[in-house]
Amino acid sequence: MLTAIVTASAATLIAGPAAGMLGYRQLKRTAHAKKLRITAPRGIEEAGFVRIGGIDQWISVRGDDRANPVILEIHGGPGASNHIFLPRTRGWEKHFTVVRWDMRGAGRTFAAHGPDGQGELTLHQLYEDALEVTDHIRSRMGVDKVLLVANSFGTVTGLRLARNHPERYSAYVGTDQNINAGGRDHGAFDALLARLRAAGKRKDLAAALAMGPDPTAWTPAQWAAHAKTVTTSDPLTYDTMKTVVVRSLWFSPLHTLRGLRSYMHGMTFSKRVAPEAVTIDEWADGTDFALPFFIFQGAHDVLTPPAPARAFYEAVTAPVKDFALIEDASHFASFRHPDRFLQLMLTRVRPAITGRPADAAQSSPADRP
Structure with a gap:
């Protein structure tokens, strides 16, 4: 949901980086690459293109123990690869095998085919792609079900998948x-107006x-402009964009400068699907x-506020359900x-999908870049 502000912030770095900045970037990227190596004898570390929905799409599978529960992430944006x-x-990969997929319009999938090679970019097609990816991972990892973890814009597709296909997923975890x-x-719109008035903007x-x-009346350009205004009007969200998202982009060991440009072009390309999402009525689609x-949810999220998420959660009927706020957090x-987040996954989610009590000693400290 943050295409405009991500693009503007990262473009400033890419457009004219000083030699010293590039040198520091390379040092950080090298350190990150070393940190990402998986050497455990039962680990898995693979990435490549898989034919999904008629085009090759990028999927990575990483974890320290193949016996751990398998997570399939559904990323946000739209077009923002995780x-x-x-x-x-x-640290998540010590306890889960994490599958990350660059949807059509995102990341390396976008880079490989360009804007003319993405095929149909609609919510329905992303949903169909996700089902194909799910079945590919179930076969590849030899599991009946995978744990579905969706964030931000990806939760729109995530709820569809969880609601319609419990035979494929062991649980649903939504964040943002x-x-x-x-x-x-x-x-959220009224809260934005209040912040703008208080700041004299x-x-x-x-x-x-x-x-x-009414977001259903907005154009894609208005939708992107609104997300940018929401982000920059809230100090915690704006700080997260700069210190978490933009820094993660800049120091990513997987992305060259050219790769970063392609990453941002993918986000710009993918924003066309965003207005389709706001026409959905989750309440009408069902809470079972x-x-x-x-x-x-981030306790102070202004883009996807916790109040509507909490209200929907309260209406949900499910074999097991839980809700938690992450303090000192907005979006992301x-x-x-x-x-x-890992602690919540270990103490609340993993017991529900394995049938075993949580072992608090399993949790690990934050892995900071």
């Missing part, structure tokens, strides 16, 4: 959870008022889930505090 966060989440209500919920306030509170259901809560 591969940039690998160094921050290295979107709860679309067909354009009826104006709480008259130009931004006028632009927001001109757009109106035949699998364990979890939401771990799981990546700002990967250690806290």
Whole structure:
């Protein structure tokens, strides 16, 4: 949901980096690459293209023990691959095998084919792709079910998958959870207006008022502009963008400068699918889930506020369900505090999918870049 601000911030770095900045970047990238090596005898570390939905799409599989539960991540954006966060989440791979997939329009999938080679970019196609990826991973890892973990824009597809296919997924975990209500919920918009008025940002306030509170009436450009205004109007969200997201991009050991440009072009390309999502009504689609259901939300998230997520959670019926707030976190809560997110996964989710009590000693300290 943050295409405009990510692109603007990272482009400043890429456009004219000083020699010293490039040298420091290379040192950090080298250290991250070393940190990412998996040497455990039962580990798995592989990445490559898999034919999904008629095009080759990039999938990585990483973990220290193949016997651990398998996570399939559904990334956000749209078009924002989670591969940039690998160094921050290295600790997760000690307890889970983590599958990261660059959807069509994102990351290396976008880079490999360009804008004309992405095929149909719709929510329905992303959903169909996700089912293919799921079945590929189930076969590759020899498991009946995978643990579905979705963040931000990816939670739109994540809820569809969890609601419709409990036979494929052991549980659903949503973070930065979107709860679309067909354009009826104006709480985040009203909160934005209040912040803009308090800060005296008259130009931004006028632009927001001109757009109106109904996101179903916005163009893709307005949708992106709104996300940028929300982000820059909230200090915690803006700090997270700079210290977590942009730093993860800049120091990613998987991305050259050319790769970073392609990453951002993919986000710009993919924003066309965003307005389709806000027309969805999650309440109308249903609150019955035949699998364990979890939401771990940033306590101060202004992009996907915790109140609608909590209200939806309260209405959900599921065999097991749980909700937790991650303090000192806005959007990207799981990546700002990967250690806290891991602790929730170990103490609340893993027992529900394995049938064994949590071992608090399993948790590990944060893996910071």
